[in-house]
Amino acid sequence: MGIITRTLAALAVASTMAAAPPSSPQALTWKECGDGMDCAKLTVPIDWNRPDGPTTKVDLARLPARDPSRRLGSLVVNTGAGSTIQPVRTMPAVVSELTTWFDVILIDPRGLGDKDSPTSVECPIAGPGLTGLVLRQDEKSWRAHARARAAADASCREAMGAAYTGLTSWQVAHDIEALRAALGEDRLRYLGNSYGTVFGQAYMELFPAKVGRMVLDGVADHTQPSLERWLTHNALTEERQLRRFRDWCEAGCALGDDDAIEVFDDLLARARRAPLPAGKRTVNEREFLVAVQGSLAPPIWPKLAAALREAADGDASKLAALLPEPPPRSPGYPMGALLCHDFMPRVPAYRAFLAIESRLRAAAPRIGWVQGRFQIARCLGMGKDPAYPPHPLRAEGVPPVLIAIGDHDDNTPNLAAEHMAVQLPNARVIRHGDGHAAYLMQGVRALGDTCLRRHVHDYLTEGTLPPRQARCPGDLMARIPRG
Known part of the structure; x- marks a missing residue:
C-alpha cells in the first residue's frame, strides 16, 4: 500500500496544480423543456488544461424561482451519482422547496444528461455486478471480473471518444465554475448530495475565492489518499450499521425478542456448515453476506428483519429474494468511470488485496469486511488514465461550509465524512439521525420544516449556521414501519 499511496499523492499534486486560466463567461440559451423546467447546454473544454482545445457539452436545467420579487439568486445543485436532471423530473420535491428563494440550476456531470439528450452517452457494454467478487472469491474469478470491467470501460472510451479524457471531478469542478460565471x-x-460532494470538494480547492455558500450532504470523502484506510472507513461504518439495525430492532421488528446480531451470527454459522434451504434453492455463506450487506440501508430494514426471521425458522426464501438481480445486458453509463478515475485509478493486485482484506476482516469481522470486495469491484480492470486521485484537502480561505452527516448513512460512510470535515476548520457540521440523502428524501416524503431542512435553508438564504455540535433527529427513521 505504501507504493500505491505515494503514487496517488504524486498524481494528486500534478492534477491540482494545473488549474486552467479563467475564460470569458458564455451566454446560456434557456428553452422550456417540460416539467416546469428550462434547459440549456454549457459548452466546456474537454480538458481544462487546454481551454482552447476541443469542446464537449454539459446538460443544465433550471427550475425558476416561484416569486421573482423574492429571488435571492441562483443555487447550483447536483444530486449525486448518475443524472441529476432525470430524477428531479421524476421526483421534483427533492428540490422544489428551494425555488421559494432561488432559481435552482441542475447540472449533470459529463457523459450524463437529460432523457434523450445527445450529451448522455450509452456505453455498449455494461460492467459486471459489484457483488461478483464476494460471491466468487478465487483468483480466477478476480481475473474474469477484471476482464469484464475492462471491456465495459473500453466500450465507454469508444462511445465518448476524446471526451472520455474529461471524466474527472477536477474537470467537473471547472465546469461548475464556468456555470457560475455564465x-x-x-x-x-x-x-x-452524495457524489455531488466530490465536485464540491474539488471546487473548494480550485476556486476557494469563488465559494459563497455550500451545503454538502452525504459526503463521499475524496481526501483520503490511502486506499486501505478509505476501505477501512467503509468497513467499519458497515459493521456499525449492523449494530444500528440491531438497536432499531430492539424497539420492535419481525425478529421479536431475538437479538438481531445473534440471529445473524447463528445463520452465518449455519450457512458455513451447509447452504440454508430457501424453497427450491439454497442460500450459501457468500450469498447470505451479499443479501444482508445489500439490505443495511434503513428503508430496507423491515424486509431484512422479516427475511432473517423466516431464515432462522428454516426458510431463507426471503433472504434469497434480497439478492441483487444479475447485471443487465443493457448499455452502461460513464459514471462508473468517473468514480474510478477519482477514487481508484490504481487497484491493488490480487495478492496485495488479500493482505488488505485480512486486515479488514480483523477490523470488521461480521459484515464490514465485505465492503473491500464490493468497492474494489467497481474499478478492477479499469485503465489508470485520466486520474484525479484522493488527496488531503487544500482549501485555504474557504468561507464556512455546511456539512450534513447521517448516523445511518452507510452509502457514503459517516466515518469518512468526518475525516473530510475536520480538514475544513471553518466548516459547520450538522449531524442527524437519518441515512443517505436525508435532505433530499425528507423533501420527497413531504416532512415539512424538519430540523435538518430548516438548518440548510437558514444557511443558504441568510448565512446562518447551526450551533456547534448541533444534532437533528432521524425524521425519516421515525417513519420506517416495523411490521
Missing part, C-alpha cells in the same frame, strides 16, 4: 453570480451557491 449565471452572472459573484460567488457560487451550491448544494451537493
Whole structure:
C-alpha cells in the first residue's frame, strides 16, 4: 500500500496544480423543456488544461424561482451519482422547496444528461455486478471480473471518444465554475448530495475565492489518499450499521425478542456448515453476506428483519429474494468511470488485496469486511488514465461550509465524512439521525420544516449556521414501519 499511496499523492499534486486560466463567461440559451423546467447546454473544454482545445457539452436545467420579487439568486445543485436532471423530473420535491428563494440550476456531470439528450452517452457494454467478487472469491474469478470491467470501460472510451479524457471531478469542478460565471453570480451557491460532494470538494480547492455558500450532504470523502484506510472507513461504518439495525430492532421488528446480531451470527454459522434451504434453492455463506450487506440501508430494514426471521425458522426464501438481480445486458453509463478515475485509478493486485482484506476482516469481522470486495469491484480492470486521485484537502480561505452527516448513512460512510470535515476548520457540521440523502428524501416524503431542512435553508438564504455540535433527529427513521 505504501507504493500505491505515494503514487496517488504524486498524481494528486500534478492534477491540482494545473488549474486552467479563467475564460470569458458564455451566454446560456434557456428553452422550456417540460416539467416546469428550462434547459440549456454549457459548452466546456474537454480538458481544462487546454481551454482552447476541443469542446464537449454539459446538460443544465433550471427550475425558476416561484416569486421573482423574492429571488435571492441562483443555487447550483447536483444530486449525486448518475443524472441529476432525470430524477428531479421524476421526483421534483427533492428540490422544489428551494425555488421559494432561488432559481435552482441542475447540472449533470459529463457523459450524463437529460432523457434523450445527445450529451448522455450509452456505453455498449455494461460492467459486471459489484457483488461478483464476494460471491466468487478465487483468483480466477478476480481475473474474469477484471476482464469484464475492462471491456465495459473500453466500450465507454469508444462511445465518448476524446471526451472520455474529461471524466474527472477536477474537470467537473471547472465546469461548475464556468456555470457560475455564465449565471452572472459573484460567488457560487451550491448544494451537493452524495457524489455531488466530490465536485464540491474539488471546487473548494480550485476556486476557494469563488465559494459563497455550500451545503454538502452525504459526503463521499475524496481526501483520503490511502486506499486501505478509505476501505477501512467503509468497513467499519458497515459493521456499525449492523449494530444500528440491531438497536432499531430492539424497539420492535419481525425478529421479536431475538437479538438481531445473534440471529445473524447463528445463520452465518449455519450457512458455513451447509447452504440454508430457501424453497427450491439454497442460500450459501457468500450469498447470505451479499443479501444482508445489500439490505443495511434503513428503508430496507423491515424486509431484512422479516427475511432473517423466516431464515432462522428454516426458510431463507426471503433472504434469497434480497439478492441483487444479475447485471443487465443493457448499455452502461460513464459514471462508473468517473468514480474510478477519482477514487481508484490504481487497484491493488490480487495478492496485495488479500493482505488488505485480512486486515479488514480483523477490523470488521461480521459484515464490514465485505465492503473491500464490493468497492474494489467497481474499478478492477479499469485503465489508470485520466486520474484525479484522493488527496488531503487544500482549501485555504474557504468561507464556512455546511456539512450534513447521517448516523445511518452507510452509502457514503459517516466515518469518512468526518475525516473530510475536520480538514475544513471553518466548516459547520450538522449531524442527524437519518441515512443517505436525508435532505433530499425528507423533501420527497413531504416532512415539512424538519430540523435538518430548516438548518440548510437558514444557511443558504441568510448565512446562518447551526450551533456547534448541533444534532437533528432521524425524521425519516421515525417513519420506517416495523411490521
